[in-house]
Amino acid sequence: MTEGDRILPFPGRRAPGETSDAPAIPTLPEPAPTLEGVVLLRGGRRLLDGLTLRLPGHGITALMGPNGAGKSLSLRVMAGLVRPDLGQVRSIAIATSLVFQRPVLLRRSVRANLDHALRAARVPRRERPGRVAELLGLGALEGLADQPARALSGGEAQRLALVRALAVRPRLLLLDEPTASLDPRSTAAIERLAARVAEEATEVVLVTHDPGQAARMADRIIFMHRGRDVETAPAAAFLDRPETPAARAYLDGRLLI
Numbered sequence: 001m002t003e004g005d006r007i008l009p010f011p012g013r014r015a016p017g018e019t020s021d022a023p024a025i026p027t028l029p030e031p032a033p034t035l036e037g038v039v040l041l042r043g044g045r046r047l048l049d050g051l052t053l054r055l056p057g058h059g060i061t062a063l064m065g066p067n068g069a070g071k072s073l074s075l076r077v078m079a080g081l082v083r084p085d086l087g088q089v090r091s092i093a094i095a096t097s098l099v100f101q102r103p104v105l106l107r108r109s110v111r112a113n114l115d116h117a118l119r120a121a122r123v124p125r126r127e128r129p130g131r132v133a134e135l136l137g138l139g140a141l142e143g144l145a146d147q148p149a150r151a152l153s154g155g156e157a158q159r160l161a162l163v164r165a166l167a168v169r170p171r172l173l174l175l176d177e178p179t180a181s182l183d184p185r186s187t188a189a190i191e192r193l194a195a196r197v198a199e200e201a202t203e204v205v206l207v208t209h210d211p212g213q214a215a216r217m218a219d220r221i222i223f224m225h226r227g228r229d230v231e232t233a234p235a236a237a238f239l240d241r242p243e244t245p246a247a248r249a250y251l252d253g254r255l256l257i
């Protein structure tokens with residue numbers, strides 16, 4: 001992804017600082033694909049079937065689609081954890097972090113989890129305490145720094161997983177149903193954190209089944225079905241007026257894989 005991709009606004013959105021009187025900035029025709037024609041075969045099934053995902057380089061994109069559509073697999077391909085059988089993946093894995101629905105944490109303190117991630121990201125030892133403090137603050141975890149991570153509540157653990165994912169200062173943060181098992185307050189905390197991260201130049205891809213969450217958070221939505229990208233649209237337009245029959249059926253609760 002070039003720097004040029006990163007500063008262009010979504011179609012219909014204003015650039016930061018642009019007032020309503022300012023001339024509209026020309027929009028990108030279409031961002032270059034992050035995944036292009038990706039096919040993933042397992043046991044004779046095409047789990048991803050020619051998937052092309054175009055990420056604009058900024059903001060929050062929600063991936064929606066029924067169970068089994070291939071959303072999690074596509075995040076894993078983007079993160080470099082799964083290699084596709086066919087198709088292109090732009091080399092973004094190094095600058096990409098993935099957060100799962102159920103946080104995977106070390107059986108050590110909150111502080112040690114963050115320090116470990118910073119060490120793995122090759123942050124020099126003298127810089128680590130400052131970065132740990134910064135991440136604790138971002139996740140509102142200061143008071144829990146010396147607690148064992150396994151003693152955290154679900155919401156606290158997910159906040160830790162999210163700020164830990166920022167240790168590498170990723171350009172792309174992949175969130176796989178990060179609030180699926182959280183209460184409304186913890187969900188709001190994760191949403192605020194993700195929105196803040198996206199404002200600070202890390203692009204976010206969020207898998208969600210919750211149209212309310214997509215409406216609150218996403219700039220645009222990519223709807224997947226049967227391993228394919230079926231529809232891409234600005235979030236409000238997609239949620240109000242999905243164009244494809246499959247997306248309409250999904251939003252009405254009628255679509256199975």
Ligand SMILES: Nc1ncnc2c1ncn2[C@@H]1O[C@H](COP(=O)(O)OP(=O)(O)OP(=O)(O)O)[C@@H](O)[C@H]1O
Nearest residue numbers: 042043047065066067068069070071072073074207
């Ligand atoms: N390692 C694997 N081997 C074989 N099949 C797999 C593997 N991983 C996933 N699948 C299958 O691939 C399909 C897509 O799975 P994926 O987890 O990406 O779906 P999803 O869209 O994220 O669904 P959900 O909304 O339920 O999380 C499913 O049918 C799943 O059973």
